[in-house]
Amino acid sequence: MRHGGRTALVTGGARGIGLEIGRQLADRGLRVLIGARKAEAAEEACRAIGPAALPLALDVTSRRSVTAAVREAEELTGGIDVLVNNAGVSLDGELRPPCLDEDILRATLDTNLTGAWRVTEAVVPGMVEAGYGRIVNVTSSYGSLALMDSGRHPAYRISKTALNALTRMLAAELAGTGVLINAADPGWTRSGMGGPSAPRAPEEGADTPVWLATLPEGDGTTGGLFADRRPLPW
Numbered sequence: 001m002r003h004g005g006r007t008a009l010v011t012g013g014a015r016g017i018g019l020e021i022g023r024q025l026a027d028r029g030l031r032v033l034i035g036a037r038k039a040e041a042a043e044e045a046c047r048a049i050g051p052a053a054l055p056l057a058l059d060v061t062s063r064r065s066v067t068a069a070v071r072e073a074e075e076l077t078g079g080i081d082v083l084v085n086n087a088g089v090s091l092d093g094e095l096r097p098p099c100l101d102e103d104i105l106r107a108t109l110d111t112n113l114t115g116a117w118r119v120t121e122a123v124v125p126g127m128v129e130a131g132y133g134r135i136v137n138v139t140s141s142y143g144s145l146a147l148m149d150s151g152r153h154p155a156y157r158i159s160k161t162a163l164n165a166l167t168r169m170l171a172a173e174l175a176g177t178g179v180l181i182n183a184a185d186p187g188w189t190r191s192g193m194g195g196p197s198a199p200r201a202p203e204e205g206a207d208t209p210v211w212l213a214t215l216p217e218g219d220g221t222t223g224g225l226f227a228d229r230r231p232l233p234w
C-alpha cells in the first residue's frame with residue numbers, strides 16, 4: 001500500500017530497530033529520512049534500504065543539529081509527515097535506587113526524553129499546518145509504571161516513563177489537528193542495545209512502531225502505549 005508520497009524521519013535510523021523501521025516504511029511506499037549522528041553510517045543504511053531512503057545528519061542531543069536537520073528535510077522533501085523518535089541510549093551500570101549517578105541520569109534523559117521532545121517540537125508545526133502527522137515514540141515496557149518491579153536500569157526506565165508522559169501530553173495538545181502520537185514498545189530485540197540473546201528479530205521489534213507510523217487517514221488512535229499492536233499498561 002502506498003502512503004501518498006509521504007515522508008518519514010527515523011531518528012537513530014542507521015542501525016538496530018531504527019534501520020528496520022526505515023526499511024519497512026520504505027517498503028510501504030514512504031520516502032524515509034535516516035537520521036544519524038555519523039554521515040557514513042546514514043549513507044550505508046540508505047544504500048541498504050534503497051532509493052527511497054535519504055541520509056540526514058542528526059544528533060538529537062543538539063538543538064542546533066535538530067533545527068538544521070529539520071530545515072534540510074523540509075528543503076529536500078517538502079515536509080515531514082511521519083516522525084519515529086527511535087534514537088535511544090541505555091547507559092546504566094549496576095547502581096540501583098537509592099544510589100544515584102547524576103551524569104548517567106542526565107545523559108540518558110538528554111537523548112531518550114529531551115531528544116525526542118526537541119525533534120517533535122521542530123516537526124509539529126509543519127504537521128499541524130498540513131493537517132496530517134504520525135509521531136511514534138519508541139519506548140520500553142521498562143518505562144511502564146504498572147510493570148515497575150525492580151530498580152534495575154533506573155535512568156533508562158525513568159527516561160521511558162517520562163517519554164510515555166510526553167506522549168500523553170502531546171496527544172492531548174494535538175487533539176483534532178490530524179496529528180496522532182503514540183508510544184510503541186518493540187520488546188526485547190536483537191540490536192546493539194538488546195544484545196545478541198534477545199528473543200526478537202529487528203523485523204518483529206519494528207512491527208508495532210511501523211503500524212503506528214502508518215495509521216490510515218480517519219484512524220483516531222492517539223495517546224496510546226502499544227506492544228505487539230495491543231495496549232500495554234502505563
Ligand SMILES: NC(=O)c1ccc[n+]([C@@H]2O[C@H](COP(=O)([O-])OP(=O)(O)OC[C@H]3O[C@@H](n4cnc5c(N)ncnc54)[C@H](OP(=O)(O)O)[C@@H]3O)[C@@H](O)[C@H]2O)c1
Nearest residue numbers: 012016017037059060086087088140188189191192193194
Ligand atoms: N533492543 C531492545 O531490546 C529494546 C527494547 C525496548 C526498547 N528499545 C528502544 O528501541 C530504540 C532503538 O534501540 P535499538 O535496540 O535499536 O538500540 P541500538 O542498536 O543501540 O541503536 C540505538 C540508535 O540510537 C542512536 N542514537 C543514540 N544517541 C543518539 C543521538 N544523540 N542522536 C541520534 N541518534 C542517537 C544510535 O546512533 P549511533 O549509531 O550514532 O550510536 C543508534 O542508531 C531505543 O529507543 C530503545 O530504547 C529497544
